Amino acid sequence: MHHIEPTPTSFLGRAQEIAEVGTVLADPSCRLLTLVGPGGIGKTRLAMEAASLHRAFFPDGVFWVSLAQLSWIDDLLPAIAEAMPFHFQQGSRSPREQFFAYLHEKQTKQVLLVLDNVEHLLDGVDLLTDILAATTGLKILATSREVLNLQEEWIRPITGLAYPDQEEGKAAGDYSAVQLFVGRARRIHGDFDLIEDEQGVVDICQLVEGMPLALELAAGWLGTLRPTDIAQEIQRNLDLLATRVRNLPERHRSMRSVFDHSWQLMRETDREVFQKLSVFRGGFTRGAAESVAGASLPTLAKLIDQSLVRRTTSGRYEIHELLRQYGAERLGAAGQAAVQQVYIDYYLGLLHRLESDIKAHQQVAALDAISTDFENVRHAWHLALQQRHVVMLSLAVESLRLFADMRGRYHEIVALLQAAVEQFPPSPTEVQHFLFSRIQARLIHLILLGSLHREQDLRVQIDTCLATARARQDQAEIGFCLLVSGILAVWEVNGKHSHFPTRAATLFQESTAVFEALGDPFCLAEALNWLAWEIPLTSDDVHLSGQVLLKQSLDLRRAIGDRHGVAWITLNLSCASLDQLNYLAYEVYAREALVLMREMRSAKGTLQALFNLAQATLLKGELEEALALAEQMRDLAHEIDNLDGARLAADLRAFVLCVMDESYAESAALTQTGRSIPLELFFGNQYNLGKCWGQAVVDCGQSKYEDARLSYATFFWGRSNYRCDDPGPATLCLVLEAAALAHEGMLEAAAELLGLAFQQPSRASGWLRRWPLVARLRDGLRCKLGEEVYRAAWERGAAQDLEATVRSILGNMGKTARKSANHTLLEPLSERELEVLTLIAQGLSNREIAQCLVLSVGTVKVHTRNIYSKLGVSSRTQALAQATKFKLL
Missing domain, CATH: 1.25.40.10 (Tetratricopeptide repeat domain)
Known part of the structure; x- marks a missing residue:
């Protein structure tokens, strides 16, 4: 016999909870399981679903007892008896004696008794102990806003449905909270489309923390408001979460009525503490609760039992956001200035006390403490502003x-x-x-x-x-x-x-x-x-x-x-080593810095250390490690929304993919993505060193040699005095120019440049030996020139001065072709203006162009205005279009 009424709405999610309830009910040692949670969290529906799905465990009956309408504990026994069902008889025996005689007759029966909404009848729950003692096969599944505190009790806390939070890679529509909202929305508007206001729906789910009743009440406003507007109103007004639906129980027609019911069940001292706890944001510690709200350990335990406060796995305490709003309203009515002052003193005082720890040996622990309580710190700061402290x-x-500096906030x-x-x-x-x-x-x-x-x-x-x-x-x-x-x-x-x-x-x-x-x-x-x-x-x-x-x-x-300072000095020593062309020290310090930055959880420092190390491994030819580092850099940059890191990571990946397996099309797409991201760096010149390398290699691989030549100057920008003797960027310049010269038929000159490139230290040129294009170029030159001529040209090149050769290449870069095209203008561009135009075409900002050409930003702006005037345009886009038309690029 099964007495569970069918429900008019579908059941979503809760697969894990259903499975856990089934496991516990199947355990012979469990006789009483209580599903505990605040009102509106979905305990009743979960109990219904669990009882229905697991009724095979109870062949002699699943009996449902709704207790919400009962007012007196004396009504508890008749309600249970009627549901089982059992009919009392006239006679000398009391109703209790009759019912327990009935239980004794059926003591071995496999029965599940589901008691819904027990919280207001807790003074009478000793009856449940007696029922369990009188039987061996009967089990009780109870739902309550407060634990029953019986020895036989097993407790399963119930929280909201799963909702989008910080998890990556999962669509909003895959979360059960979103599915519930959308399902209710389509009952109101059959054509409701999640895509039209997905963020608004997500915001609602987050604000109510997946609470099913709150989601249904919120969806009821879709005839009047968009999801985004509903979310904003929830933050301002708890009374929005109400409904005019007639066949909902009165206590479920608004979140306020749900919370009012819980409020009435609380002791006055617990109410005072709870409303003071509403001042916290993002959770709190036991010490903070005691200092700010006067919450003793027994009071805190009582609030947890009542599902008004929950303890996290980390040991902190939290209040459901809607409950917190309710408590804040109560606190506001009672007067909140005093508790706010204590709250301000506690958290801003905490910051002051942690200052010495942040600067010394307790640095990580102090930073973690601020990070954990940052929402409280932020709220205390704003309250202090309001009160002018x-x-x-x-x-x-x-x-x-x-x-802010140590954690990148x-x-x-x-x-x-x-x-x-x-x-x-x-x-x-x-x-x-x-x-x-x-x-x-x-x-x-x-x-x-x-x-x-x-x-x-x-x-x-x-x-x-x-x-x-x-x-x-x-x-x-x-x-x-x-x-x-x-x-x-x-x-x-x-x-x-x-x-x-x-x-x-x-x-x-x-x-x-x-x-x-x-x-x-x-x-x-x-x-x-x-x-x-x-x-x-x-x-x-x-x-x-x-x-x-x-x-x-x-x-x-x-x-x-x-430790934070040690990490940054180590990273700076890496950059200093590069300035001295010591690539071994550059890598060693970068590896050490990366470990330290990760230990400190410094996102900004980790990005820079990843870049330095990726570049060091790339240059010496360890491309697999370089690619892995560049991908880590990409992921971190996207995680913290760092545009600089995202752009540089894209260029690094493009370079490595070209050299590893000549993936020019994929790399071209990467560089296009990177060029669409504005670069904002103005510190850490070595951090900028690899910018545009990937684009140049892509251009060369696709036989766009003139385009590749336009990038040469950018290889060296950020280096003091155009450091053309740096074997890292110099080797790249030599190889690309060798490929261009070979294409133009200048075979011996190409062989000479290759000879000089391969003469450079392996830590700066190891990648050459991994690029199939270079191998083909060498074989082609050897075949066309003959071994003797090829070898002589190679040796002449190897003996050349690196800096002088690179400066010669940079000086001759596209100069003749551009001069010819330039003279077709009524007013030709100056040499400096042509240089500026070239760098504009590379996507560089005015600040970046100023760095590259060792000019002030103001001077670059003057040159840019002159370029616009001479080309008859008013924007960068128009200037590039005209320059292309006149073959200036």
């Missing part, structure tokens, strides 16, 4: 700056600091003005380090901050402002480290002196690191060598346990 904000800002932290600067303009009060200045200086620092472009005069701002620090005679702040001012000076010349004394070098030297006098090893190490890049890496003055300064910085960081 400038002092607390100023105390917390240094840890936020360090966290520039955009988020810059937004917080920007909000503070905008809300607290410079105050006439000296102290508040200084606190404002502290925040602004750190904002500028993060804008620069994060390459975040802002339409504001950073020079005026940092100079004002420095003047304020000097007026206060705060040496630590003076040193910091000098450091930021120096970084800005680098930025003002487009990130090009000049390797001779500059304004930036002077500022870094002043900053270094301040931090040395203060005995601050953390900041001193940072200043030394920046100073190292503004003076020659090797110098006659052994105390003023960039290499020496980097190693001094490294020693300081190791001494204080600054």
Whole structure:
């Protein structure tokens, strides 16, 4: 006998929960299983489905008992008896005696008793213990918002349906929460199309955390609102989640009524704690709950039992977002200023306390603590802004700056600091003005380090901050402002480290002196690191060598346990090694830096280390490893939305695929994708070294030699003084030009260039031996020239001076052809304008062109305007079209 009523709607998802319930019900040691969860989570439907699917376990009957309408615990026994079914008789025996006599007669029967909505009858659940004791074959499956706390009880917490969150590679329509919403939506609008507003549906599912009742109530608004609008309204107003459907139980017609029911079942002390807990965002620890909300361990346990708070596998505690909104409303009505103040003090105070740990041996743990509680930190910051707690904000800002830089969270932290600067303009009060200045200086620092472009005069701002620090005679702040001012000076010349004394070098030297006098090893190490890049890496003055300064910085960081600093200095040493053409050290430091960056979970640093190592392995011919590294770089760049990394990874992959198996079509597609991504780098010149290499190899492989020649100059941009003696890019230039010359019939010249290319160190030229095109080129030259002539040309080339040869190639690049075409214009382009036009065609920005040609951005803009005027156009696209028409490219 089975008394489970059919339901009018389909059942979606829950396959794992159904299987787990079946496993537990089949276990002989389990007699009582309670499905526990908040109202609206779908406990009843799950119990129905599980009982139906597993009724074969209970051949003597599955009996359903709905308890929602009962008001008194004395009604519990009659409701169970009626459902089984059992009819009471008139007589001397009490109803209880009659029912238990009935159970005794059927004690071995395999029966499942499903009790739905037990939470309001908990004072009477001892009856369940007696029923289990009177039988051997009967089992109970209960649903409740609160655990029954019986010895026999097995507990299965129920959460929402699966919904799109952070998982990659799964379509939104594959999630059961989305399927439920779409199914209900099509009952309202038969033509509802998920694709039309997929993000809105996803937002709804995330906001209600897959709660089935909330999804159904949200879908009911589709006649009035789009999914995106529904999601926005849910965030503002819990009352949106209500329905006018007549045949739903009253307690399920709105989420508010569902939560009101739970609220009525709570003790007053539990209510007070719960509404205070609603101030948290993104979960909380037991210590935070006790400090902010006064939650004792028994109270926390009680709230968990009531499905109002849940404990995660990590040991933190969470509240369902809709429940949190409900609690926040209750807190607002009761007065929230006091608890918000405690909350602000707790989290901004935590940031201040963690500052010393971030700068020393507890760095990783401190950063992890901020990362875990970042939503609380963000909320506390905004509350402090609302309540104008400038002092607390100023105390917390240094840890936020360090966290942003060390974990690559520039955009988020810059937004917080920007909000503070905008809300607290410079105050006439000296102290508040200084606190404002502290925040602004750190904002500028993060804008620069994060390459975040802002339409504001950073020079005026940092100079004002420095003047304020000097007026206060705060040496630590003076040193910091000098450091930021120096970084800005680098930025003002487009990130090009000049390797001779500059304004930036002077500022870094002043900053270094301040931090040395203060005995601050953390900041001193940072200043030394920046100073190292503004003076020659090797110098006659052994105390003023960039290499020496980097190693001094490294020693300081190791001494204080600054793992993040050690990682970046190691990466910088990799770049410094490349500047000295030491490719072995370049790879060794890059490998070490990659391990350290991953340990620190620095996405930005990991990207740069991946690039350095991929380039080092590529050049020496270990192409399989280079490809794997480039693919890791691509994946990480997409994960954190880093355009620089995505573009450079595409070019690296194109290069490797061409050389490995001559996949020119696939590589061409990669380079086209890469060229569509704007490159924004202005620091780390070595990081830019491989840009456009892939495109050039693709062009050569497809016999587009003139196109390949247009890339030659970009091989060397970012290198000090066009470092044409660097065997890495020089070898590439020589090989591509050799292929072009061979195509033009200049066979001996081609053989000479190949001879010089193969003369270069294997760590910079190993890839040549892996490219089939080069093997065919050599064989072709040997065949056409004859062995003797070929060998003589090869040896002449091997004896040539690398730098002189490369400079000659660059100087002659397409010059004759372009001059002829140029004279067809009414007003020909100058040589410099032709160079600028060539780089525009490569997709370089004004800043990149300025770096490549060692010009200011302003001068490049002037040349660009002249090009537009002479070609009679008004945009880059039009200029390239005209230049192609006139064969200037």
